[in-house]
Amino acid sequence: MIRTSNLQKIYRTEEVETTALNNVNITINEGEFVSIMGPSGCGKTTLMNILGLIDNPSGGEYHFLEEEVAGYSERQRSNLRKHNIGFIFQSFNLIDELSVYENVELPMLYTKVPSKERKERVEKLLEDMNMMHRKNHFPQQLSGGQQQRVAVARAIVNNPKLILADEPTGNLDSSNGDDVMQLLASLNQAGTTIIMVTHSPYCAEFGNRIIRLLDGQVVKENMVTKHHV
Numbered sequence: 001m002i003r004t005s006n007l008q009k010i011y012r013t014e015e016v017e018t019t020a021l022n023n024v025n026i027t028i029n030e031g032e033f034v035s036i037m038g039p040s041g042c043g044k045t046t047l048m049n050i051l052g053l054i055d056n057p058s059g060g061e062y063h064f065l066e067e068e069v070a071g072y073s074e075r076q077r078s079n080l081r082k083h084n085i086g087f088i089f090q091s092f093n094l095i096d097e098l099s100v101y102e103n104v105e106l107p108m109l110y111t112k113v114p115s116k117e118r119k120e121r122v123e124k125l126l127e128d129m130n131m132m133h134r135k136n137h138f139p140q141q142l143s144g145g146q147q148q149r150v151a152v153a154r155a156i157v158n159n160p161k162l163i164l165a166d167e168p169t170g171n172l173d174s175s176n177g178d179d180v181m182q183l184l185a186s187l188n189q190a191g192t193t194i195i196m197v198t199h200s201p202y203c204a205e206f207g208n209r210i211i212r213l214l215d216g217q218v219v220k221e222n223m224v225t226k227h228h229v
Contacts, residue, residue: 001065001162001193002028002051008059009046009216020046022216023060028195030161033188035204035224036197038213044197045166047213051195052085052164053077065161082110086155090167092147094139094154100126101135104153111158125153129183145176152183156192163187165196169203181206 009021021043028034036044049055050062053069054077062070065084069077086107087093094103101122108118126132129149139147148168155163165184169177177200185206188194196207204210205224212220 001030001032002026002195003063004051004060005063006060007047007050007057007062007070009043009050009055010058020216021050021057024213024216024218026211026218028193030193031188031191032209033185033194033207034196035207035210036195036213037199037201037204037210042213043216044213046216048164048166048195048197052087053081082107083158084161086158086160086163088148088151088155088163088165088168090170092139092144092151092171094147094151096139099136099138100131100142100150103139103150104157107154107158113158121157122153125157129153143176144172145179148172148176148180149183152180156187160192162193162195165194167197167199169198169200177203 004024004026007021007024008019011018011020024047036047038044050057053064053072056072057070060070061068064080069080072080095106098106104122104125105118108121123132126135129152131146131149131153134142134146142150163184168180168184172180181203184194184196196203198204208224210222210224211218
């Protein structure tokens, strides 16, 4: 599903040049759950932005769904992104002015899903997430755990092939964090590919492989032998 070859990202200003990614070579197969770990500033978020088609690399190749996308325009990236990728963020990134229902519905407006189908999908997901009773509430009226469940629903409402999760439990207590990890694990078991950035060794072991970054490079990869249930 994903293959990078000597992927580079360099940020330049007049005074300084910063290498955020330095010849990153990774392959992620369909159906995998891959955790990415490493200290702050090691390039994790930069890598996620490139894999998520939010940003282009400075050099190297990026193959996504058999397409070489490294040089795509913003419009091409946007088209590919909205039909194939769901995002989950540490800070939830819900839109404060929209209700729970409207937040979950939003990605389907971009992909022009008919209104009857939108309603069916949103209501089913909110039932699954045990959030139907909150559908007319606004994000500020919800707990952190509830907000992240809504964010997960929004990420999967278009049935993406890939979910990118950036520290999805970072702002949650351990109980709510565990709920979110169980949700991700069940999505993966149903066939969705997941790439997750995390600082938590416990969360990382929900995946089947851990990639460790340091100074913009992959320094270690290992399979996870013991999965959480």
